[in-house]
Amino acid sequence: MPDSASQSASDPASRSASDSASHSASGSARPVSRRTFLHRTGAGAALLAGGVLAGGTAAAAPPARRAAAAAGIAPGDLDPLALLRKMLAFDTQNHGEGGVTRPHAEMLKAVWDSAGVRSEIIPTPKKDNVHLIARIEGTTAAAPLLLLGHSDVVPVERAKWSVDPFAGIVKGGEIYGRGALDMKGANAAFVSALLRHLNEGGRFERDIIVLTDCDEEAGPHGSRWLAEHHWDKIDAGMVLTEGGWFLAQKDRRTPMLITVTRQDKVYFNLDITAGGTATHSSKPNPDSAIATLSRAVAHLDGWLAPVTLTPVTREYFTALAEATSDGAFRKAVKLMLAARSRPALERAAALVVKRSSYPWLHRALLRTTHAFVIEDAGYKENVIPSTATVRINCRGVPGGQRPRDFLADVRGRLKDRDVTVTLAGNPGESEEDALKRLDETFAKPPSSIDSPLYEAISGAAAGTYPDAVFAPALFEAGTSLAPWTSRGVPGYGVYPYVLDNDQLIGMHGNDERITVEALKQGTEFMYRLFDRFRTR
Template identity: 35%
Template sequence: MNQAKETQSGQPQPRHVKMPIDTSRLLSALALWLGLLLPQSAGAEDVPSSGGDVIDMIKTLIRFDTTNAPGDTRPVAAYLKSVFDAADIPNETILAPNGQAAHFIARLKGNGHERPVLLAAHTDVVPVQRERWSVEPFAAVEKDGFIYGRGALDNKGSVAVYAQAILKLARDPSPRSRDVIFLAEADEEQGQYNTNWLADHYWDKIDAEFSLNEGGRTVLGSDGKVHELHVTYADKLTLNLKLRAHGPSGHSSRPIPITNSANGQLISALVKLQSYETAIQLSPEIRSYLDKTAALSSEPLASTIRRLLAANDEAAQLAAARDLIAKDPGGWGVEGLLRNTLVVTMLNAGQKPNVIPGDAEAVLNARLLPGVTVDNFIAEVRKVIGNPGIEIEIVSARPKSEIAGFYAMYSQMAPSNLHTALFSALQDSAGKTWPGVTVLPTLLVASTDATPWRRRGVPVYGIGAVPSDPVSASRIHGDDERVGIDALRQGETFFYGVLKTVTAPSPAKTP
């Protein structure tokens, strides 16, 4: 799961590497070429072409070091190609101009009476600090009922579960009313050749009636069962801001008043921002989510949520919100559901201990609620800082001429419609896989690569493809990331049920 996704334009023409099943010479040459590029942690001779079961697959995927940067996902694409070729499912790999970001697309054909359903998951992962891990991060170590490795939950577990569910569906002789598209993406964690780039150049290959992506939570209880399925219908907008302060420079033996120095001005601004509380904003959707959460919660959490929902003035609402945020039940980032958030993530000032720097910078990461405009939020930040001498700049990979248009589009992007055949299939399969489960539509406090579909009006539902306990969920992007073995099998069963339902021909459309 990344921090921001933005469409790129004006890029060099991509290379399209299409790999038909019946072109043996091309396959052989490509397999040899990619085999030379496989990391030592997973050589070509170690990759099972059949894919095995979901446990075999997740282990193989983890052993490919697809850390981004550089984000070389070619070995994963080659492996998935071998698996889907063995199942006679048409597929292709689209290689970005950088020669490393490889998007794998497979399409299980239906009868075409209804538009396709898309399952998307990314194959690149964030870096690791090896010295902080208790196991080798790319060895897929199995212990205590878990498989450890970078990407186990974010997001190679989803890749394995989706792939296995589609392979199982392919073995089912029942007719299918629609195609099932499987997209194993590149450059989700960072990089310009992400799904926005893919959609700009190859939209016809990933266009669908609706889609599944990462973002939600499938909560695994202490009893090993899933009682809550949180499905996201929208993402918060990610906004990175750079604050830059200027002041006189000089020798450290001649102090400059801290209020005049670049460091002093920046520190003052950051202290004000870190102590500032943005307004609590409860949309109808979040109110509904909290109301359902209260019904599932024990005391005193349930009473805290109800007190927030019942607050009839700003002071009472803020007090209840503070109480709920302090509890943060299950570590699910409740503060992000209630307000815009802003945190300091990077600092840069000075080159030597005995030199007072003339410039100081900080990067802040903001997550904005749907409907909040970037211009209004930056104006709010300026007012809190109260120092016109501090520059505020949007940090973006996009050309400056496109930044305003992109954020205007994002702030106006409608949430995904919950009244679709796919959402109904999610509810149906969840009830069969985990009897008594409660499905909770909610907002994702982070961001995903669902934007290219949502901006084109395609509903996208963020979902935790693999059930996870709170400890495992907390390790995403952290040390000793892990995924439960039984949880993987539950995820495969659940998504097979989803696909079975959503591709079943309806009587009205059956000839």
Template identity: 45%
Template sequence: MKRKFIGTALLTLSLLTSLTPLSSAAADSIVQSETVSSETAKLLQELLRFDSTNPGGQTLALAEFLKSKFDQLGVETEVIKTPSGQAHFIARLKGNGSKKPVLLAAHSDVVPVERKNWTVDPFGGVIKDGYVMGRGAMDFKGGLSVFAQAVMMVKENNVPLNRDVIFLAEDDEEAGEYGTDWLAKNHWEKINAEFALNEGGWIFQDADGKTTQVNITTRDKIYVSFKLTAYGKPTHSSRPMPDSAIKSLSLALAKITNWDTDPTLNDQTREYFLALSRTAKEPLASHLKNLAESKDPAKAREAGKKVVELGSYPLLWHALMRNTVAPTIVQAGVKENVIPGSAEAIVNVRLVPGSTPFEVMEQLQRVIADPGVKVSLASEMTEEEARKYYEQRTAALASSTDTALYKALEESSKSVWPEAEVVPALFEAGTDGAAWRDRGVPVYGIYPYPLDNDTLERMHGNDERISVKSLEEGTKMIYNTLIKVAGSD
């Protein structure tokens, strides 16, 4: 039910936004696109011009385009069509088989856009002020371009390989039934590997543009959605009732949005904030250390507030230190002159591993403090099935940092950004890496380009972008990683 409910809302939004004309500023910007020599930036421009909005976007056309690029180099390729008419793309560089393959996975689908709020065509592949702009520029067609370009460079340079290098452009990562779980169930032999690289960790820049930290994520937060349901007496809109379902739901949502969960750290996030404290300046460094080490909930809460107030990436750090709670969908009413008898909202939660959805559900019910508003899992699973599922998600271990891929990422990051600290991290959102993790394959995550907070906050928002310089640096880092992890000794 969760997937159908959210998918319907996204489809409606996609259809509406696709019909919205560009603003005059966006239309004018199409002819203002800058030219660059970066092959990765050029590839990203081409990929952005495929409107691969999920649902219903052009992932098949994008897959065929990628196939043409790799076919020109003589690489083994395949387009795998899904029952929905979309597609995954696979390219494989053959090694000598002495080691198991390494996989690089990047999703080709993107979230919808609100065109009227963009200053450029979101599907125009525009370069402006040194940034490639467009839906998916950062999440994750930029990463797809970096991974693809690095793999093609390995082929172009005829690098001898001990292991196959598999490049995968995935469909249905943002939503849908035919993502990597479907691919693994039906075509596992084509994506089986010793370890995998996916989206995830951030590469931080300071105010001067210096790269200070490289995060390699080894685990994702746990995804869960709740449904809030309020009931009231349906009647004519000319005679409002005091027990309105919309009123009850609105009051509940207001309480939730004005509430914040307490810091909930586990061993991984404690180590992460301690690592941040070693490169931060005072007084932020002390607050980060207090957040990581304090056993007093009140002191940890105060330290967390200061970290968010003073930090360079406030929303990211806020999310990493706690279970986040965000209302995302509201539905009520059938006609404008009818007061509805029920109203529903979806509240999306990202859990720090170690927490359970049932704990957060109880917290939500206490915060709402209205027995007339029911909180339940937005899922078709029974409570028993849900408990088992989330126990498995919580028990899953982070990917080991003692592998050839993690070490190659660490060494290559230091070679490109010598002053940066490389740390394993928790990803504050979710990826489709579970298809491999559930089968015992370590998965590491990275957005392979340095970025500032402004660029980070445009993710899934307006005027999404990534800098050309960052794309170039990221391509160099990923190429070096492939040489270290797959090249012949």
């Protein structure tokens, strides 16, 4: 996926010469800043991966870059693929109570040390489950930019992988591994792009904090715990983490839509429980808790919550209609956006999902979703159990159907199924208290698009993917942004690589992977994003 943006105007040697010329012409003792020069000329920042342009040599590089390189930044750390393979080699599986992240953090700390960047490992009460914080010092007192990337990953079903999930294997142009997409791939792009700037002797207008946290995939010591105990180390003015998808056209490779998420869906769980008579398994009876539960699950599985279009999702689907080259899909999206009645909206939304190259994603963005995730029944093969429970993970659209209304809807649909439906709140929390908490999350507005970080994301998208459409979006999943957004700090999300639907489905699944070329182009995107904050 070639980058068609101009490179010649961003040649660091040419830039240095131009800055010097401006300095000499003005007679000022203060040279024109890099940012001022680039903005005046409209130049981009398309450097080659190694930081030295074609036709140049290391000896011709500016002194600042030579000095940074002498600090010991390993060439492999400037290569996002090599860095990602390092990250994937660490088994940081989180089964629900946190993972072992210290070895991964120590490796990454060594990378920062080699670049001359101050970093610190923050232990949590759980052994070897740690956070890593690196801080690149800026030139002003502007509020820091924080990059939030988690080191833990969900567990793997090794027997269902075609490769070792912790070997970082490349085949068919794709890099496989648990976390390749979510989110060690994004971390590799973030870090490699920053190291390229440092390798050039770059300075930033504000501190850049890189937090590699733990317990994002569940556990008590994640970003909330860190914010409670070490807020001074992660206090920032804007935050970037995982989220927005970079989608391809129907050919599965041409960039179509580049999104940045500014809001997460509302996360909550329901438990459906059935009761029955416990007895010896030699005497099956019609009063089976498992059978009763199964019938209720089958009934609910065939139902979809009502479609909701909010200002955030309406803007997303409007951009999608503009971006797609598929005429039939575009027509379906426009029909949905123009619908004026509930039946028309539901029919058009079903057609959108049917025509979409990313059907599961687009179905999830349109409504509250419910997924059957954990079933608990029985304890011995010769005993028919008296209870059976299934956990349903739900994700609500902020500004759409309230969680309390979704709960009432589910209860109404199962009222004749001999089951109980309960909201799984926090320990010791009443149902009403849990619903009030969810009401607050539901009502929280999306992050503002009036910020230097949003502007930088937009500019990087235009420069890296000039033929794609850029848009803000809703994230169908969740992130660790709450400690910042709850304080009014804008938070955004990107997975900086173009994905097809099969790769998207691999998230938290088997054979998780991204393409090597998409990772490289995504790192270029991140390089351009950080370039907006450089002072030289």
